[in-house]
Structure formats: C-alpha cells, structure tokens
Amino acid sequence: MTGYAPLEALLTVGGPELSRLLHRTESRLAQVAETHGRELGGHVTHTLSAGGKRLRPMLVFLCGGSGAGEDLVRAAVAAELLHMATLVHDDVLDGAATRRGRATVVAAAGRDAATATGDLLFSRAFAELASTGREEAVAVLSQASSALARGELLQRADAWSDSVGEERYLERCELKTARLFEAACRLGALLGEPGPEAADALGSFGLRVGIAFQIFDDVLDVSGPPERTGKPRGTDLLDGTVTLPLILARRRDPELRDLDLRSIVTEPAQADALCDRIALTGALGEARELALTYVAEAKAALSDLELDDRRREALDLVADGVVERYA
Amino acid sequence: MTGYAPLEALLTVGGPELSRLLHRTESRLAQVAETHGRELGGHVTHTLSAGGKRLRPMLVFLCGGSGAGEDLVRAAVAAELLHMATLVHDDVLDGAATRRGRATVVAAAGRDAATATGDLLFSRAFAELASTGREEAVAVLSQASSALARGELLQRADAWSDSVGEERYLERCELKTARLFEAACRLGALLGEPGPEAADALGSFGLRVGIAFQIFDDVLDVSGPPERTGKPRGTDLLDGTVTLPLILARRRDPELRDLDLRSIVTEPAQADALCDRIALTGALGEARELALTYVAEAKAALSDLELDDRRREALDLVADGVVERYA
Secondary structure, X not given: OOXXXXXXXXHHHHHHHHHHHHHHHHHHHHHHHHHOOHHHHHHHHHHHXXXXXXXXXXXXXXXXXXXXXXXXXXXXXXXXXXXXXXXXXXXXXXXXOEEOOEEOHHHHHHHHHHHHHHHHHHHHHHHHHHOOOOHHHHHHHHHHHHHHHHHHHHHHHOOOOOOOOHHHHHHHHHHXXXXXXXXXXXXXXXXXXXXXXXXXXXXXXXXXXXXXXXXXXXXXXXXXXHHHHOOOOOHHHHHOOOOHHHHHHHHHOHHHHOOOHHHHOOOHHHHHHHXXXXXXXXXXXXXXXXXXXXXXXXXXXXOOOOOOHHHHHHXXXXXXXXXXXXX | OOOOOOHHHHHHHHHHHHHHHHHHHHHHHHHHHHHOOHHHHHHHHHHHOOOOOOHHHHHHHXXXXXXXXXXXXXXXXXXHHHHHHHHXXXXXXXXXXXXXXXXXXXXXXXXXXXXXXXXXXXXXXXXXXXXXXXXXXXXXXXXXXXXXXXXXXXXXXXXXXXXXXXXXXXXXXXXXXXXXXXXXXXXXXHHOOOOHHHHXXXXXXXXXXXXXXXXXXXXXXXXXXXXXXXXXOOHHHHHOOOOHHHHHHHHHOHXXXXXXXXXXXXXXXXXXXXXHHHHXXXXXXXXXXXXXXXXXXXXXXXXXXXXXXXXXXXXXXXXXXXXXXXX
16 A cells, blocks of 8 residues: 555544554455465465555445445455456456566466466455345446456557547546446445445546546656656556557647657657657646546535535545555 | 257256246346447357357256246356356467357457456356345355366466376366356255255265266367367367376376377377377276266265156256267
8 A cells, every 4th residue: 555645644534444444455355365275365365465555445435434344345345356356367468577566477477377366356356245245236346347348448459549539548547447436436335324325426426536547647657757656657658558648749749640659669768758758748737637627526526415524525535646646 | 059968858857947947048148248338248249149058057947946036047147157257268378269169259359358258257247146135156156266267277287297197187177167067056056946955965966067077078079079079189188188088098008108298299180199099098988987977976966855856857867968968
C-alpha cells in the first residue's frame, strides 16, 4: 500500500474501523492462497502479497460504511482477486517481466503457471463473493468481469492505431478500469449500510472515479517522473497503447499526427523522447483537466445521497486522491 | 453431442425429463454468450456451440434426479462452462489449431481474444452457480476449479518426462479430469433429490468415472482409429504428455524405456509409429483393464445408496459408457 498519498488521510477519516477492515482483507487474501497445492499456492501468494493500493477494497468499505462487516470483507477480497486475476493474465499476454518492482508470475514461472494462477484467482473471486449468499452481488461482479474482458480486447484491437479518438479511449477506460470501480461501490452499497437504493448513486460515483483514475494513470505514464511512478516513462507507448495524452497531442501537433508509432517507438529512449514531445504540446494539462471533470462529476453523483459528514469526506478524499498520486 | 455411444440408451432410460433438462442447458449456454459485446460474445458462442458430449451436465441431472429443476440446470451449465473455460485456455497454451473439428478461439482470433474468452467463461461459470444462492454448491465448484488448475500444471511439469509413474499419472487424471466429474455429481446431489447426505457416495462415483474416462481417453489417443476418434493417433505423444499406455509399455519393452520422447517424436508419422509399438506391448489392454476397475469401483460406490432402478441403470450406463466410446 505504498505510493498512495491520500491513504494516511483516509485512514484518519475512516478511523480504526477502516484499518481493521483493510487488515482483515489482507489476512483473507493470504488465506486464499493456502489450499491450492504448493506450486500454485506459491504463485497466488506471490501475486497477492505484492501489495498495491487496495483501492477497490477501500471503495467497498467506504461505500459500505459499518454493518454487515463480514460480507463487506468478502466483497472487498473478491474485487481485489478479480483485479489481480486480470493483471496476471495481462502480464502473460504482454510477456511483462516485472510488476510493482517484483517478477511477474509469467516471468518467474512461465506461461502455464501464470495462466493457471489467473484462472484460479478468477474462480476464487466469485467463490468468495458467492459465500455472501447474495445473488445480486455476484451479478454485479460478473458484469464487471465481462467489461474487463471486453476492455482488454478493445485495448489490444486498438494497439498502434493512429485513429483512436477520445470517445473510443473513454469507452476503453470505462470497460477496462471503471466498471470494476463501479462494482466495488455497488457491492459496498448492496452489502453494507446504504442498501440497494443507494447502489446507483454510489455506482455512478465509482464509475467516474475509475475513469479519472485511468486517465491520470495514462498521464503519469507520460509525465513521470520515473523515480516517483516506479517505472520508465512511455511504457504504454512501447506497447502501442494509444492513450489520451497522445490522442490530444496529435490534435495539437500535426507532425505527431503523421508519425507511425510502431516505427518511431521501438526502444525506451525513443519512448522517453516522445513523452517530452507530447508534454510540450500541453496535452498533459488538458488530460488532467478532463480527469478533474470526472472527479467533480463523481462527487456530484453523491449530492442526493444522505451521507454522514465523515463518510462524504472520505469519499471525496478518494476521488481527489486518484488524481493526486504517483503510483 | 455426437460420438457418445450410450447417449441414445441414456435418453431412453432418462426419459423426456432428461431430454428436456439437456435442452434447457443448451438454451442457457447459448444465452450466456449474449451480453458480452459482439466480439467476445462471438467467441463464446463459437466455443459453446461446438458441442461435445455434455457429459458433466448429464452427470448433474442423473445424480440430481427430479426436483429443484432450475438449480440443476444452473449447476449443469456451470460445470460445462468451467470445462469450456479450461479447454479454451489449454488451447492457448498448446497453440492448438482445432478442437472438435473446428478452429479453436486462439487459432481463429489470437491469444488475446482466447485468454479473454476463457476468463469470461470462468467468471460466468461461478456467476451461474451462485444464482442458486447455495454457498456450499459454489464451494464444490471452486474446489474443482483449483484441482483443474493444479492438474494442468502437473501435466505440463511432467511433459517429456521419462520417470512419470502410474501413481503420478493417476494423480494427474484425478486433478485434471475426475474432480470436475466428482463436482458435477456432488452438485446433482446437493441441489437435486438425493440431498447432501448422498453427496459423498455420488461424488465418489463421479471421481472414479472421471478417472476411467481419462484413462480411456488416453488409450484412444494411442489406439485410434483416427476415423472414429476424429484426430490423428499419438497427439499426446507429440505434446510430450506421458500417459498410461506409454508408462505401461515402457515397463514391458526395455527399449522403449530408453527412448527419449522429445527426440523420437517430432512429427505425426513418428507418433503413429510409436503408437503401433506401444500397442504391440499389450499396454493398451492393461490400461483398459485399469479403466474397467475404476468403472466397477464407481458402480460399487453407489451400492449403499437408495436409488430407484431407473436411476441406477442410467448411472451404470454412464459409467460403462466412458469406456465404450470413440470421442
């Protein structure tokens, strides 16, 4: 849980209850690995213990409030497991060597092991949530899983494209990232204090926070600095992933529009140079502005909800936090 | 549902109710594909409509009997979806071109699409079963999924090995195949007429039927004939998968024991020749005998259960059927 600036503030607002719930989530994630044999269990542990911001569990808890504690932990664990499952399979397809500073499963143990590990994480995510006995909750996660798979396909279909526009990019952000944020918030509503009648508003909050998160992630890939983000600049460009900064920069710089990404970005130094060029157009500021618009919309989605002040403050902190971070 | 000899007999014994349940399973499988976008939905449809014996759904229904119809259909669909999910990912790892006479998803649409399709099928399997609201049923499927993943790893770890023995082979059969057969039978018991108290006996039946099924599958790979099995002989040998016929043949023919599989089987004609050589040792008969032992054990596992004659006859037919088939 490093690199996420608002965490400390959140834990102050969320109080000991939030800390306790997050702690129970970690314990449960560690347990999940234990019953799958030595090799597979090892890969699952390796994946789950790599950490991350645990942003999806946090959303479950902040939206869920107090009440129905055990079910909220199950939902938080399920959302994180689904997220991890997609990361493990993404790394297989990308042949990625490291994630969060440690070797990926595919790099450490090969494609077979990583595919099996991801499959297991998918299964466990749903088994965990099903243990709440709440069918409508499982349906929410299932829809998010479908969106994730479609988003992944969209991203790969659009790789190296010179014609991806803002609308298509935002659709991808929604499918690939924001729908699981939405699901986490909906699960919090369904299984926690707010109840089903608050699920749409909280879901809408989560969706917009998710889009802002993804846009800002894509800004960080271009802006760096690497010593803060923990990865070289332009990683997406090297993969051929066309993100908002490049889309906006192409509008502002006609020469950029005519460049064939595949031919000019073949090594890290070139990606770094292209990042500088994108930054020079002012595209990063424009992208940040759009992310902030989604943050504002997210907060506005909560306006009709009856929330105690502490909860509203915490949700606002999360929304602001996704565009005030480095990792 | 072609190539499965006992099907007609089963449908006669099972009557119109079994036909109706299998028909509802097909309809539901077709529906599952519909809400995942055009591309992904297409791949899912392609996978699910390729058919197969629907042996796992059949086991759910035959063990479940009448009663709780909708939940049994959900369990049948879930078991088949989980099976399909593993096939799609296996094909990715193997780079397989065809399955059941049509192009695999990976061959038709690439690794990205096939990985996403498999992920989606995993998710849908659990969502489908969770819709029964029966937590213990989801736990059964989750354990089977874990076993499948471990079995897959075991198979790949043992590829090309010259030291895999019978015990290790049987462990792999159990994990890779039989545990899902067991789960299908347990689900039938839990959600159908027999109830939880019959789950162990029916699960034990399913496990042994599953092991017999896998052994006989491995015999067919060596014995052919290709015009009946629909694939060339020795496909497993070409993949380096060491199965019971080879293990037994190595015991009987010292020269076979000293052969390095990787160097002598590099093309289909060589695999075919090795199949002849394995057959000459008498290993196929011995392997068939072992499969028949498991079939007998499966039937014996039912002896203490109170079953009406028709149901017992149908379950015996399934058990006999796995070693009297070509596909």
